[in-house]
Amino acid sequence: MPLNDHIKIQLATFVQDKCFLHSGDLSMSFKTRIRSGNMAIWIVCALMVLALSGGVSFAAEFPDVILHDGKIVTVNSGFEIAQAIALKGERIQAVGSNDDILKLAGPDTKQISLGGKTVLPGLIDSHVHATGAAVYEFDHEIPPLETIDDVLKYVQKRAEILEDGQWIIMNQVFITRLRDQRFPNRQELDSVAPNNPVYFRTGPDAALNSMALKLNGIDKDFKITDGLPGKIEMDPTTGEPTGVIRAAGRFIKTESSEKSPSQEERMAQLEKLLQDYNSVGITSIVQRSAGESDVTMFQALKDQGKLTCRTFLCWGVSPDGEWSKVAEQIQKAADHPAHAYDNLLWLRGVKVFLDGGMLTGSAWMQKPWGVSTIYSITDPEYRGVLNIQPDRMYEIAKHCLERDLQITAHS
Ligand SMILES: [Zn+2]
Known part of the structure; x- marks a missing residue:
């Protein structure tokens, strides 16, 4: 990444009273530190690289940016909070007190006072489905769904907008996050969308209304016979499907009624x-x-x-x-x-x-x-x-x- 872009990202990610740095930079710095303690952790990786490559003028060692007068959360083993940090290219050059770090500035070093703001290492989200999440609301905005009632109101609204027979598909509304802590049942879904198939997907499982079950041939006699995992929940008194299916999405053929992004x-x-x-x-x-x-x-x-x-x-x-x-x-x-x-x-x-x-x-x-x-x-x-x-x-x-x-x- 070009240097300027990198700095732009760092600075663009100031939020409220915090700013964030790329996590990789800090982890690199911890691996390569040679001295730590007393609020001064000198990071020499950038300097070492320069020294090894040889013939680099002293000017090249000046930091590009110094952030000072802040709270630099190092997340090192002592969880030390430093006042200032010096950046060179994509690397942290040094972390320490204002005095120690400002001393490193060269004529072109940009110095930014944080005014007491906090600098955190960048956070890592180790489990995202970003490409899917990015277009989750591409067709229309989905309101916060906190209760079964919210879910049913949303389904009803969609049924009013769509033609009879068009699918209403909901994705990743986790039942344990609904205040009611349960799946919407088949009858509830029928009551708000009697003429549209409804597919309420949550992780590998789902709840369907009667029309969605019928269109896919899931009735009291349905059996999984392909040798693959899955379960169709049946009501023990009536013997009919309750609408809840588990790891059985392969049996559900749907047709999206939403516009799909290019x-x-x-x-x-x-x-x-x-x-x-x-x-x-x-x-x-x-x-x-x-x-x-x-x-x-x-x-x-x-x-x-x-x-x-x-x-x-x-x-x-x-x-x-x-x-x-x-x-x-x-x-x-x-x-x-x-x-x-x-x-x-x-x-x-x-x-x-x-x-x-x-x-x-x-x-x-x-x-x-x-x-x-x-x-x-x-x-x-x-x-x-x-x-x-x-x-x-x-x-x-x-x-x-x-x-x-x-x-x-x-x-
Ligand atoms: Zn996942």
Whole structure:
């Protein structure tokens, strides 16, 4: 990243009474510090690099920027708070007292008084689905959904806008975050949208209304016969589906009634989301379940100098079926050009879905979950949904690690 851009990012991320620095810079500084304690931690990595490259004039060692009169949260082992910090290029040059750091200034060093503001290391969000989240509200704004009533009002409003028969699809409204702490039930969804199929998705699980069940042939006789995991909840008294399905999204064919963004629009939304992350201090992310189109978008942002978060990607691998097909997917990640180390964008590993969701009642447990109204569990023996058998999981992990791919699993 060109120096000026880097500084711009640092300065652009001042928020309220805080400002944030790129986390990688600080972690680098801790690894390379030679002296610490007494509020003075001298970071010499930049100087060492310059010295090793030889023949560099003294002027090159002046910091580009000094931030002083602040609270520099070092997050070192003593959690020391320093007053000032000197930056050179993409690296922290020194951290210490105002006196010690201001002494380092050269004629061109920009000196910024923080007036007591705090500087934090950049935060890392280790689990995002940024490309999806960026376009979550592309078609229309989704109001805060805090109760079942909020959910039903939203569904009703959508039903009024849409034609009969058009799908109403909700994504990632976690039931444990609703004050009611349960799925909306089939009858409730029917009452507000009798003429539209409704698909309330939450993690790997979902609640459907009667029309959505009917359109997909899910009735009291429905059985999962493809040998893959999943569960259709049935009402123990009537024998009819309750509308709740677990890890069974493959049986639901939908047609989106929302406008879908073009590639340029997706990129623009992603750029905005990354800036949102920056605005609350997040400077590094790990995008889980990335595919080719995700890598392309991040790569394009990087090429345009618009990738404002350090990004690691985890390649999504489907674990089912013939082993050769699974191995092929892992090999694709290993051979991908983005798997070559890059400080800003790196295809670092692989993600698989090991089991269902803890927040939705389908995580695989050693003992039965127990009958539960929150999770809509009616079977006392139900233990959740396991997607990958231990032998297969072992092979996947081994295959990944042999190719320098971190293995991560949703569990
Ligand atoms: Zn995830």
